[in-house]
Amino acid sequence: MMQTIRRFYSPFVSVALVANTIGTVVIFILVAIMNVDVIARGIFNAPLRGVFELVIFSLALIVFLQLPDVVHSNRLTRSDGFLVLMQNRFPAFGSLLGRGIDLIAGIFMACIAYAYWPEFVDSYGSCRFIAGPEFGAPVEGGLLAELKAGWTRCEYYGTPGIFTAPWFPVKFVIAFSVTLCSIIFFFKVFMGNHKPALTDDGEKAT
Amino acid sequence: MTPVEIGAFSVVAIVVMVYMGVYIPIALGVVSFVSIWIMRENPIIALNFLKVAAEKGVTSYSFATIPLFTVMGLLVSKAGLGRDIYIVMNRAFRAVTGGIGIATVGANAVFAAVTGSSIASASVFTRIAVPEMRSFNYSKRFAVGVVAGSSVLGMIIPPSAMLIIYSFVAEVSVGDMFLAGIVPGIILTIAYIAWIVIVGRLRPSYLGTDIGMAEDDPLSWFEIFDKTVPTLALITIVLGGIYNGWLTPVEAGAAGAMAALIIALIRRSISWRGLWETAIETGHITASILFLIAMASLYSSMLGFAALPNQLNAFLATYNLGFVEVMVLYVVLMLFLGTILDTASIILIVVPLFITLMETMGMSVIWFGIVTVIGAEIGLLTPPLGISCFVIKATINDPDIKLKDVFIGALPFAFIMLLVLILLIAYPQLSIGILN
Numbered sequence: 001m002m003q004t005i006r007r008f009y010s011p012f013v014s015v016a017l018v019a020n021t022i023g024t025v026v027i028f029i030l031v032a033i034m035n036v037d038v039i040a041r042g043i044f045n046a047p048l049r050g051v052f053e054l055v056i057f058s059l060a061l062i063v064f065l066q067l068p069d070v071v072h073s074n075r076l077t078r079s080d081g082f083l084v085l086m087q088n089r090f091p092a093f094g095s096l097l098g099r100g101i102d103l104i105a106g107i108f109m110a111c112i113a114y115a116y117w118p119e120f121v122d123s124y125g126s127c128r129f130i131a132g133p134e135f136g137a138p139v140e141g142g143l144l145a146e147l148k149a150g151w152t153r154c155e156y157y158g159t160p161g162i163f164t165a166p167w168f169p170v171k172f173v174i175a176f177s178v179t180l181c182s183i184i185f186f187f188k189v190f191m192g193n194h195k196p197a198l199t200d201d202g203e204k205a206t
Numbered sequence: 207m208t209p210v211e212i213g214a215f216s217v218v219a220i221v222v223m224v225y226m227g228v229y230i231p232i233a234l235g236v237v238s239f240v241s242i243w244i245m246r247e248n249p250i251i252a253l254n255f256l257k258v259a260a261e262k263g264v265t266s267y268s269f270a271t272i273p274l275f276t277v278m279g280l281l282v283s284k285a286g287l288g289r290d291i292y293i294v295m296n297r298a299f300r301a302v303t304g305g306i307g308i309a310t311v312g313a314n315a316v317f318a319a320v321t322g323s324s325i326a327s328a329s330v331f332t333r334i335a336v337p338e339m340r341s342f343n344y345s346k347r348f349a350v351g352v353v354a355g356s357s358v359l360g361m362i363i364p365p366s367a368m369l370i371i372y373s374f375v376a377e378v379s380v381g382d383m384f385l386a387g388i389v390p391g392i393i394l395t396i397a398y399i400a401w402i403v404i405v406g407r408l409r410p411s412y413l414g415t416d417i418g419m420a421e422d423d424p425l426s427w428f429e430i431f432d433k434t435v436p437t438l439a440l441i442t443i444v445l446g447g448i449y450n451g452w453l454t455p456v457e458a459g460a461a462g463a464m465a466a467l468i469i470a471l472i473r474r475s476i477s478w479r480g481l482w483e484t485a486i487e488t489g490h491i492t493a494s495i496l497f498l499i500a501m502a503s504l505y506s507s508m509l510g511f512a513a514l515p516n517q518l519n520a521f522l523a524t525y526n527l528g529f530v531e532v533m534v535l536y537v538v539l540m541l542f543l544g545t546i547l548d549t550a551s552i553i554l555i556v557v558p559l560f561i562t563l564m565e566t567m568g569m570s571v572i573w574f575g576i577v578t579v580i581g582a583e584i585g586l587l588t589p590p591l592g593i594s595c596f597v598i599k600a601t602i603n604d605p606d607i608k609l610k611d612v613f614i615g616a617l618p619f620a621f622i623m624l625l626v627l628i629l630l631i632a633y634p635q636l637s638i639g640i641l642n
Binding site (some may be wrong): 024027028055059060062067069073075078082093101105106114115116147176178 | 224225227229230231235236253254256260261264267269270273277445452453455456457458461463464467480482485486488489490492493494495496497498546547550551568583
């Protein structure tokens with residue numbers, strides 16, 4: 001039984017790991033861009049355009065691409081003194097409590113996902129990639145030109161005239177992330193979630 | 207139930223859930239969600255609040271300080287800057303009774319200016335300073351206590367994750383908070399050192415019996431240069447950059463992270479693999495802090511919805527409580543919460559409740575932030591949930607030193623923090639004077 005659950009769980013873990021890796025790369029990009037901007041502005045008096053928006057974008061990617069892995073690796077902030085005490089003294093109750101907490105967390109993340117997916121759908125829909133708007137001159141030049149035109153129609157983030165970028169990728173990442181977190185929490189309900197805890201002997205207890 | 211009752215009940219519910227072990231952001235989120243649902247008798251509105259809150263954690267430019275300063279802090283720990291400052295300080299204070307203790311405090315204060323986390327300080331200095339103090343016959347309680355006590359400096363002396371979090375809740379500038387943290391951090395450092403010197407004179411047995419000192423050769427000028435210049439350069443870039451207005455706090459974080467990376471690469475103290483692990487660690491810390499902040503913003507809008515801060519205001523007004531009474535109440539509340547919650551959660555739960563009150567009383571919001579951060583930090587040293595003490599216990603790997611010893615050793619330092627806190631409350635100029 002447990003084996004089967006783990007087999008179903010592993011693809012989700014892989015997805016979380018891939019997302020985590022992308023998020024990690026974004027951190028390096030963020031550091032690099034900010035430094036180029038500081039140097040360009042300080043020495044050459046030529047600030048980069050759109051750094052502000054890029055910072056927000058990269059923050060969104062870092063946080064939401066890494067959140068599922070945070071949940072998977074039990075790193076989400078909690079104060080588990082009482083829980084660990086229960087798991088050590090009354091294993092049955094402690095395990096039940098731990099599963100109950102993960103169930104609540106899973107349901108809550110599912111609520112966010114339910115509320116958030118339409119946000120992404122609307123934002124993506126605002127580009128009208130599939131069917132262009134009825135007003136304005138029709139776009140000439142095939143699929144690529146159509147997509148380009150769509151890209152400029154999207155709901156954007158930034159200051160018009162200086163730097164704007166479509167906002168739907170961020171919305172997608174958030175919706176994807178909270179959904180995956182919810183799924184991971186539900187798996188934890190079934191698999192139990194024993195976190196190795198510190199005992200007074202400084203050894204890892206299970 | 208009236209909205210105010212629901213609001214008040216929800217605060218209690220959050221504290222209970224967190225104590226039971228519910229993930230802190232989930233506890234904040236679930237309780238706020240349910241409270242809004244009950245108040246409006248409609249889940250749709252609550253779902254809309256959720257939708258807005260999800261984005262809240264990531265759509266603020268100044269949040270980029272969190273990953274950037276985290277990268278910087280992790281890299282400087284890897285590059286061994288903490289050990290270097292400690293060695294130099296240790297030479298400087300060797301002639302004084304309790305010199306290693308003083309060096310630990312001093313090194314922590316300097317190290318705090320390049321890291322934003324007490325946890326980093328606690329784990330670095332447990333490895334360096336505790337074995338050294340033990341080998342020179344310092345008592346185990348003093349040895350771990352001094353490390354625990356001074357690790358708190360990491361979150362008061364900027365850059366500090368807690369000052370960043372406060373600046374979000376209170377909607378003040380991160381740069382201002384950083385500058386306001388400098389003088390209180392120095393005062394606390396001096397208070398710790400003064401205490402060690404006084405105890406060394408009056409009751410040397412508290413420090414240990416027959417405490418000795420190292421007999422090795424003095425450091426050459428090159429060694430001193432090599433061990434201090436990287437840290438001083440980082441402090442100049444980060445704090446100097448912010449203070450002079452050259453850099454925003456976000457840019458200072460990026461420049462500091464890059465400089466720390468260059469130092470680590472020059473010293474060959476980091477491999478590609480180590481760098482990758484550092485980045486993953488950074489991402490995990492960032493994701494958990496910002497998700498916590500996002501859910502705290504939901505909580506704070508729920509409180510506003512229930513009009514709880516205003517009611518608290520009116521409630522305290524009917525009892526004619528003056529400034530002193532309110533502050534006593536506030537500090538006691540934080541000390542109580544400090545025994546069950548971590549620092550970030552205390553700030554996120556308590557500040558939205560009290561900030562309106564402070565503003566109506568005409569107090570500086572920045573000063574209030576320093577008071578809050580130090581007050582909440584005392585909890586790092588007190589049982590049952592003193593995170594700094596746990597980290598030290600986990601790092602030390604010596605069955606002879608029990609968790610109890612760490613807590614008892616840290617107690618005098620927690621008490622000194624409380625005295626400094628009272629001083630800072632009485633003289634707000636100590637915190638905000640630097641801004642003028």
